[in-house]
Amino acid sequence: MKSVNLLLLTAMIISISGLISIAYAQESGKSSADGSKLIGAGIAFGVAAGGAGVGLGYVGSAGLAVISENPALQSKVFIFIGMVESIAIYGIVMMFIILGQ
Numbered sequence: 001m002k003s004v005n006l007l008l009l010t011a012m013i014i015s016i017s018g019l020i021s022i023a024y025a026q027e028s029g030k031s032s033a034d035g036s037k038l039i040g041a042g043i044a045f046g047v048a049a050g051g052a053g054v055g056l057g058y059v060g061s062a063g064l065a066v067i068s069e070n071p072a073l074q075s076k077v078f079i080f081i082g083m084v085e086s087i088a089i090y091g092i093v094m095m096f097i098i099l100g101q
Helices: 002-019 034-069 071-100
Strands: none
C-alpha cells in the first residue's frame, strides 16, 4: 500500500509540475489553447476507451458463457458487444470534435 501511495504522489507531482511551468513568449501563429485541446482530446478518448475496455470484459465473458450453453444466442451476444464498442467510437468522435475547433 505504501508503494501505491508513493506512485500516486509521484504522478501527482509530475502532473502539477507540468501545469505550473515557466511562461515563455508566445510564438506567432500558435494559440495558447492548443495544449488544452490536446489534453482534452486525450482525456476524452482515454476515458471512453478505458470504459469500453472494462465493459467489454464483462460483456465478453458473460457472452462466451451464454454461447457455450446455447449457441443459438450468438447473434444477440454480438449485438451487445457492438453496443459496448460504440462507447469507444463515441470517444473517438468527441476527440475529433475537440481537435477540430
